[in-house]
Amino acid sequence: MRIGSIDATAVVAELRQVHEDAEDPDVERMPSDDGLYGALLYAEKHAHVLATKSSPETQRAAALKRVQLWEYLREQTEIHQARAVADARAVGAEWAHLAPALAVAAPSAATTRPSV
Template sequence: MAKRRQAAAHPTKPLVRPPTRIGSLNVGAVVAELRQLHEAAGDPDVERMPGDEEIFGALLYCEKHAFALRRSGIEAQRSAALKRVQLWEYLREQTDLHQLRAVTDARSAGVPWVQLAPALAVAAPSAAYNKAKRLQAVTLTDDTADARPVRRTPEAVLEAERRRALEAEAERRKQEAAERSHRLLLPVARRLVEQRAALVLDEDAAYWLDEISAVLPDCVTPTQMLSLNRYLGAAVRSLRKQEQLSGLPAARTQEAHAAYVAAGALQEEAGNLPHS
């Protein structure tokens, strides 16, 4: 009976299982432990072993002088070999990230894909582009709840980049709205207070306008601006509630109505009030 072929996953589909990684590692400490094993075994050349931060050179030394550990027995040999495996895996994980940075720097310097192809050990510019995209997978996550790394396919990377661009654009618009709200907060609040006599105020609305009036003259610090914004939102909510209960407009004049509407619009744009 023929084996059922497993359907290939869509190139942009999130990973079924997150990859297992070494992640953060104190490589200097691990190399130091390897050095101690060689010293304990009486390795006569241990002084030639590179420093604790020279991981690649230290690994090559330990590989070449592994025989020296025979004097310490099998447990020392096993321990050293496992530490070497761990360090090589750590290096493998770091390689993609650092190669990606090199490719990014090359492209920023104007190096065309046709010249990057042989450096990336591929035969064509398109293959170099695709390989660079696959390298980018180490810096991107998918849209699952646990933000897993994206698949190492150009399609998955492009999709993640598209999603990141949309998120960045949304954040930019949010920042612009916040900056606009900050710029308009003082004049809008001042205009509402100036129209106080032409507003129909209940006890709550009057209280919040008093708070606005108190903070307005010296409103310069971020904390004061935050308080003013909160008071303005509370005042607008009180005026709207009064309108709903009485069925009458909260403003008696066009100027007061314009000031009231401007305050409500500013609070809606900042997300402090639902759109009316």
């Protein structure tokens, strides 16, 4: 089971709004809604431009940088997702509440996720 396609920028904007509504004094420090993820999506979508304007070595280096950044993002995601789950549990979220957010079919599957 997978979450599927989501508008990550919109979700970040919603999260920003929650912080603004809570009068978070540091909300202006929150990065832009599109940040690293947006930059990676842009680089992926526009990789074809490199094929006409860059050497094969430059194209390879750019592709490897994307691979490295996606791996970094994946690793960071595991760490931060585990923290978010712990925070949700600490404020009373049941595994049944977490199952849909973790894209698993049952609460028991949420408890056995590797990142949890």
